[in-house]
Amino acid sequence: MKKIKTRTRGWIMIIGVIAVLALIFTSCAENEKIAAKSGAQLWAENCQRCHNTPSPSAFSHEQWKTIGMHMQTRAQLTDKERQKIVDFLSQ
Amino acid sequence: MKRINKIGYCLGAMMLILLSFNTAKAQQSSADSALLGRIAILEQQVADQKPGESHFMVAGLTTFGYVSSKTTFTAPGAMGQITRANSLGDADHYELSPMFLFRHGDNLLVEFEPSFDGSNLGVNWANISYFAAPGLVVHAGYFVVPFGIYSKKLAAGWIDKLAGDPAGFDLPGTDFGIGFSGGFPLGDMKWGYDVSLTNGLQLLPDGELQNAGIVDNNKGKMLSGRVSLLPFSNSSLEIGVSALHSNAGDAGSTFTSANVTMYGADINFVKTFSPFLVNIKGQYNKINVTPQTYTSPVDSSLFSYNNVTSSAFAQISVRPVGADNFLKNFEVAYRYSNYTTPAGSAWGQNFHENDFGLDYWLSWRTVLKFTYAQSRSLSTSSVTAGGTPGLTNINSLYLQFSVEF
Numbered sequence: 001m002k003k004i005k006t007r008t009r010g011w012i013m014i015i016g017v018i019a020v021l022a023l024i025f026t027s028c029a030e031n032e033k034i035a036a037k038s039g040a041q042l043w044a045e046n047c048q049r050c051h052n053t054p055s056p057s058a059f060s061h062e063q064w065k066t067i068g069m070h071m072q073t074r075a076q077l078t079d080k081e082r083q084k085i086v087d088f089l090s091q
Numbered sequence: 092m093k094r095i096n097k098i099g100y101c102l103g104a105m106m107l108i109l110l111s112f113n114t115a116k117a118q119q120s121s122a123d124s125a126l127l128g129r130i131a132i133l134e135q136q137v138a139d140q141k142p143g144e145s146h147f148m149v150a151g152l153t154t155f156g157y158v159s160s161k162t163t164f165t166a167p168g169a170m171g172q173i174t175r176a177n178s179l180g181d182a183d184h185y186e187l188s189p190m191f192l193f194r195h196g197d198n199l200l201v202e203f204e205p206s207f208d209g210s211n212l213g214v215n216w217a218n219i220s221y222f223a224a225p226g227l228v229v230h231a232g233y234f235v236v237p238f239g240i241y242s243k244k245l246a247a248g249w250i251d252k253l254a255g256d257p258a259g260f261d262l263p264g265t266d267f268g269i270g271f272s273g274g275f276p277l278g279d280m281k282w283g284y285d286v287s288l289t290n291g292l293q294l295l296p297d298g299e300l301q302n303a304g305i306v307d308n309n310k311g312k313m314l315s316g317r318v319s320l321l322p323f324s325n326s327s328l329e330i331g332v333s334a335l336h337s338n339a340g341d342a343g344s345t346f347t348s349a350n351v352t353m354y355g356a357d358i359n360f361v362k363t364f365s366p367f368l369v370n371i372k373g374q375y376n377k378i379n380v381t382p383q384t385y386t387s388p389v390d391s392s393l394f395s396y397n398n399v400t401s402s403a404f405a406q407i408s409v410r411p412v413g414a415d416n417f418l419k420n421f422e423v424a425y426r427y428s429n430y431t432t433p434a435g436s437a438w439g440q441n442f443h444e445n446d447f448g449l450d451y452w453l454s455w456r457t458v459l460k461f462t463y464a465q466s467r468s469l470s471t472s473s474v475t476a477g478g479t480p481g482l483t484n485i486n487s488l489y490l491q492f493s494v495e496f
Contacts, residue, residue, distance in 0.1 A: 030276030034324060045326040048368070049361050051250045052455040062146045066194040069220070070202060072228065074244060076274035076283030076319065079225045 030080075039088025042081050050075065054089070061090035144196045151189035151204065154248030155180045156460070156491030166481040184254060184491060185209040198222045216265060226273035234270060236263040237285035237317045238333045239374045240357045241404070248493035252370070252408045252424035253448045254462035255489065259402025259430035262378065263315060263335055263353065264302050266290055279324040286316035291337035294349045297437045297476065298385050298398050300339065300378070309347070311338025317355075329359040339380065352379045366413025373405040388437070388477045396435035396473070404428040408448075424448035432471075437478045439471035456495035463488055 037045075047053045059067060068086040071077065077085070159177040166172075188206040195201070200222070204215040218232030235243045241260045245251055268289030275282055291313030293303040303309075319331040333355035340346030357374040380398035387394055408424035430442040444466035451459045464487040472478020 029278070031278050034276055034279065049326065049329060049359055050244045051247075052452065055455055058456075062142050063148050066146050066148055066192050066200070067150070069194060069200045069222065070192055072222075072274075073200070073202075073220050073230065073272060076272055076285060078274045078276055078281070079222075080276075081274070 030078075035080075037084070039084035039086075043085045043088050046075060046077060046081060046085065047071075056089045056091060059089070064089045146194040148192050149189050150192065150496060151187075152247055152249050152493065152495045153187045154491060154493040155185050156254070156489060158184055158254075158487060158489050160485055160487040163484045164481055165483075166479075180209060183208075183256070184489065186248060188215055226275050228272050229269070230272070231269045233265060233267050234287070236266050236289060236313075236315050236335075237270065237272070237287055238263050238315055238335055238353065239317065239355045239376060240329075240331060240359055240372065241374050245372065247495070248491070249456050249458055249495040251493075252406065252422065252450060252460075253426050253446045253464075254460050254491040255446065255464060255487075257402070257404035257426060257428035257430075258442055258444060258466075259376065259400070259428070259432075260374070260404070262300060262376075263292065263313070263337075266302055266313065267305055268312070281321040281326065283319045283321075284316065285319075286314070289313045289315065292339045292351050293341065294339040294346045294351070294380065294383070296386065297388070298380065298383065298396070298433065299438060300351060300380070309338050309340060309342045313337035313351075315353075325362075327360060327362040329357075331355075331357040331359075333357070340383075346383055348381065349383055350381045353377065363412065366411050368410045368412045370408045370410075371406070373403070375401070375403040377401045385436075385476070387475050389475060392475065394435075394473070394475060396433050396439075396476075398433050398436070400430075400432050402428070402430045408450075410452075420452045422448075422450040422452065424450065434471035435473045435476065437472055437476040439473070439478060440468045441471055442466065442468040458493050460489065460491040460493065462491065 044053055064086050068082045068089075072079075072082045157177070157179055158181055160175070162174045162176075163171045164174070186206060186208055188204050190202065190204040193201040198221060200220045201218075202220070203217045206213050206215045214233065216232075216234050218230050218234040220228050220230040223229050237243065239260070241257065242264070246256060266287075266289035268287055270285065270287030270289075272285040273283065289312065290303045290305070290307040291309075291311065292300045293308045294300060313335060314337070315333070315335040317331050317333040319329055321329050333353075335351070335353035337351045338349070339351045340349035353376065355374060355376045358372065360369075360371040362369055378400040382395060383398065384393050384395050386392075404426055405428075406424065406426035408422050410422035411418050413419070424446075425448070426444075426446040428444045428446070430440070432439050432442075444464060446462055446464045448460060448462040450461070453459060464485070466483075466485045466487075468483040468485075470478060470480045470482070472480065474480065
């Protein structure tokens with residue numbers, strides 16, 4: 001009986017954690033001001049948190065796409081941020 | 092007769108016109124084929140340049156330079172002993188690390204970075220990342236364990252404002268396992284997470300810790316993670332907290348029950364106060380190992396101590412980016428670091444270091460660093476445990492060049 005109770009409690013905890021995480025993820029929305037940021041602005045704000053802002057001419061479009069994915073794993077950029085920054089750097 | 096002559100002239104003229112027309116036509120045809128040939132070549136060149144689904148590139152970094160140091164060791168009740176050294180780089184300050192990046196479509200990235208430090212050829216990371224969904228990147232392989240900001244984001248020579256690393260930030264280092272990371276907007280703010288499950292740490296006979304490596308030393312795994320919040324809409328401030336738990340004892344050893352818990356907090360603030368760009372960074376780590384009994388390497392006696400280690404650094408750098416002359420390429424930096432290892436162990440010390448730096452940026456990714464470092468380490472080790480009591484002062488001068496390529 002005790003074992004069943006412990007197991008039930010464990011499942012409740014897991015479901016609770018999943019529910020909380022789902023709530024957090026679904027509530028993660030950007031407001032209009034953030035959504036309107038340009039790639040240039042995001043490039044200036046995010047890159048310089050760790051290093052100097054890179055020159056767009058340093059790499060080609062294909063290279064920036066690859067570097068953008070690498071940087072997303074390092075800096076926890078959002079997908080939209082990565083896309084906008086890569087688009088700006090590829091111009 | 093005159094009439095015949097006129098007709099003759101007319102016929103001659105007509106023949107000349109026809110001849111010249113044919114010649115022009117032949118020239119035109121020749122020009123067309125030359126043009127078509129050039130177009131075909133250009134089309135081939137464009138086809139060669141056409142991006143495919145996969146892409147491979149090599150980036151990376153190198154750091155080298157000159158180190159001069161003076162070490163003064165003072166044993167209790169004795170005169171100080173001075174040792175001087177100078178070298179064109181050393182294992183801690185020389186690095187050549189090409190980074191190979193393979194992108195497969197829009198969802199897969201393979202990263203491999205071998206590294207030569209002058210005496211060893213190692214690997215900084217070798218892992219694969221799958222961009223599974225917005226805000227979810229799954230990575231597996233050999234990667235930097237998510238903990239704090241220094242190891243994963245600031246340690247590269249072309250990023251670090253000072254020549255050396257702050258002491259006590261080697262752990263948890265790089266490990267084998269699986270991890271998840273991502274970033275999300277949150278209204279005006281932003282938050283990110285980075286968690287991993289890896290083989291974990293290994294407790295050594297003297298109580299020190301190291302990575303277990305590719306073959307785990309026990310059944311337990313290490314759970315590590317960092318959560319960060321960027322509270323301002325301009326992302327100028329990032330605050331992070333980290334935590335880690337690992338079984339550390341070798342299976343079947345007297346350390347079977349040994350666990351490691353690690354906590355950390357970090358801050359990263361970068362903002363332009365015209366004409367200056369101000370950069371403030373800091374991190375605090377604390378490592379707790381559950382109480383164990385250790386064996387003295389000196390006389391095999393059993394002893395114990397409170398195995399708690401802490402390390403911290405605070406750094407500020409300022410660069411006049413708004414200047415319209417060469418001064419904008421200079422950056423001044425200062426860092427204070429502290430590293431306190433367990434008193435009563437073989438490696439107990441209370442270490443402080445002040446680093447003063449003047450950097451000159453040749454480009455956004457190329458820097459010439461001049462750093463003066465002054466450290467003071469007071470041993471709190473136990474002689475029974477194999478430690479050496481005394482005070483060590485080190486003054487070092489670095490001239491270092493670092494470039495990202």
